[in-house]
Amino acid sequence: MSNKKAIITGITGQDGAYLTELLLAKGYEVHGTYRRSSSVNFWRLEELGVASHPNLHLVEYDLTDLGTTISMVQKIQPDEIYNLAAQSFVGVSFEQPTTTAQITGVGALHLLEAIRLINPKIRFYQASTSEMFGKVQAIPQIEETPFYPRSPYGVAKLYAHWMTVNYRESYGIFGSSGILFNHESPLRGREFVTRKITDSVAKIKLGQLDCLELGNLDAKRDWGFAKEYVEGMWRMLQADQPDTFVLATNRTETVRDFVSMAFKGAGIDVEFRGNDVDEVAIDTASGKTVMRINAKFHRPAEVDLLIGNPEKAERILGWKPQTTLEQLCQMMVEADLKRNERGFSF
Ligand code: NDP
Ligand code: GDR
Secondary structure: OOOOEEEEEOOOOHHHHHHHHHHHHOOOEEEEEEOOOOOOOOHHHHHOOOOOOOOEEEEEOOOOOHHHHHHHHHHHOOOEEEEOOOOOOHHHHHHOHHHHHHHHHHHHHHHHHHHHHHOOOOEEEEEEEHHHOOOOOOOOEOOOOOOOOOOHHHHHHHHHHHHHHHHHHHHOOOEEEEEEOOEEOOOOOOOOHHHHHHHHHHHHHOOOOOOEEEOOOOOEEOOEEHHHHHHHHHHHHHOOOOOEEEEOOOOOEEHHHHHHHHHHHOOOOEEEEOOHHHOEEEEOOOOOEEEEEOHHHOOOOOOOEOOEOOHHHHHHHOOOOOOOHHHHHHHHHHHHHHHHHOOOOO
16 A cells, blocks of 8 residues: 555546545545635545545645645645646637636646745646647647647647646656546536536436537547546556656547437437538437537537547556447446436536
């Protein structure tokens, strides 16, 4: 068992919850940060059964405050920092580009500065993203593929990524950047497309909703299982050298494919009819329209196709995705069926 201390920023999010579970199981003392709000929500930590773990310390913290960042790192004196906090929703980043830049971009710099000033031996993980590849310059994408972000979120993450590389090269800080492709789970936020689909499909199956509304069905994503991806984050900080790693499955599917997979998982066969804004999905048994397009979910600029090759992570970290997209989708549909049967609404 480890006797290390870790700070995880963004503990109330999907990855924060799974990483907390993993580090606690390894014997870490975990200091998880959450933002002050009128109603803080720890439902993910509760669902994993770790919210009251004696080695979990909850720390109120906002990434945009440099002073608090320095005093928090000074007080906790961690061995490792995992920076998972971000304004992480791509769609919202078009409406709130400045906030996104401050949290998702400059927030990472605050932590790097704290490490440089307090203890350059602290190991740092930066949650980078396939959104940095944006308008992709090669298929599949690997660590050396040139970046071309397509959203304020992608641009902010690219800043944080390069700052991590820069602090590694300038000050010898052990800063690793994980370029993670989309990873999902039953703990995914409901604003992201996979969970929006599985939650709505469950509600349609239970007669609580008539129809699911979506934006671009043609976007292709490389979707993996979040619980496996946080293991990859941990492995990056146990490696001999700090580096940049892609975590992905090397398989890509459209949003449309995920829609049919989710309906199938709930025992509903659907057929797609029409084109573009008129496209609908019909329940072949009842003839009802169960999915239609709503233009408000389209983005000003889209990332059309993501597919990552995780060969470097497999070679150096021994990391490999295990769960297929069909298994992941089924797991999410079943979890949402159970929650909606109970009237759960997170
Ligand atoms: P979530 O959106 O589920 O979680 C984001 C976390 O950041 C939440 O805990 C949120 O707190 C916190 N946060 C937001 N703003 C601040 C702030 N100003 N100060 C402190 N904390 C803040 O994201 P995921 O768990 O899915 O992702 C984790 C990280 O990985 C993010 O940085 C994301 O951008 C990145 N990423 C995610 C991928 C994915 O597919 N999931 C892929 C690649 C990268 P609150 O609950 O208060 O909002
Ligand atoms: P993404 O995830 O933008 O890839 O970012 P999201 O699930 O939001 O979108 C995936 C694709 O689905 C299309 N789409 C819709 N998306 C949402 N959210 N809602 C809809 O109704 C809808 N209809 C179609 C989108 O246009 C897009 O093409 C996620 C986040 O977790 C980031 O933080 C992370 O960095 C990347 O994954 C990798």
